[in-house]
Amino acid sequence: MEPEDASTDDAAMSSVAGMLDAELLIESAREIPATLDAFLAQVERRAFRMAELQLRHREDAMDAVQDAMMRLVKHYRDKPAAEWPPLFWGILRRRIVDLQRRRKVRSIVVGWLGGGRDDDGDELPAWEPADHGPGPLDRLQDRQSYADMAAAVRQLPQRQREAFMLRMLEGLDVAETADAMGCSKGSVKTHLSRAMHHLRDQLEDWR
């Protein structure tokens, strides 16, 4: 019985350590640094993940994050530090939407030029820029859960996805999420409720 008890204890300790790590990560993500440099250093990787998850393209994601940084520093560096998170995520959200629209227009133009159908006249999938970097699964390898979550989040409609990512993943409160999304608090709650309903169905394995 002793070896079984020991393995159970180890598992419990490991679980507790994992939870503490996660707690620390979440807590550190909520702290707002005093300087803009520190703030950007804190959010740059998360911003890249968020942009990459929505755009599915590493170079576009890099462009979006870089542009958001430039705009925040240029226009809002004198604002109080507490206002930086909703401003930054709002700028990044708009930049992501811009890139998605531009990609859609490019896809339509390719369709007009005859590139949208194959020899049999069947419609080809929408044009996507080539991504030569390693895919999320390659980079994360055993992070299948993240890949599952990312796939489920990508299936959400745009506004539901934004509400889920800003409110749940990034941890902004409802008012900050509304500011970043440019809508009312009620709209945020509605989008979020629908997103959670959809994700509950998609991620049943997590129960």
Next chain:
Amino acid sequence: MNSLDKHLERRARELYLEASQRIDPVTAGRLRAARRHALAAAQTPKHHLTRWLIPTGAFAAIALATLMVWQPVPHDTLTSPNQAISMSGAGVDMDTELPPDAEKTDPNLYQNLDFYGWLAANNSQHDQPAKH
């Protein structure tokens, strides 16, 4: 929000933060460079001259246009007195018009005005045929 949603939220956030920590070194380096570039661009002094150039140019153009439209046109420059005399004498009936400028007209005309009146009346009597 029920416990299932809370579990979903917590799990999703953990994965998201963990994935953000596991970004490859090349991408992390590029993100650092992008941040430094953004901060450095904000610290370079702004060119105040170029900032004011467009508004100043626009104001100057508007002022010039306003000046050209609203500038009062002096009538003297259009028609001088001599031009007015020559114009009035050219095409109108001289008998019904007074001289345009009394000061510049020959003073003898006014001194012999009675004589000219008598002459005009006398001529009209001679022109009429006698009735028998």
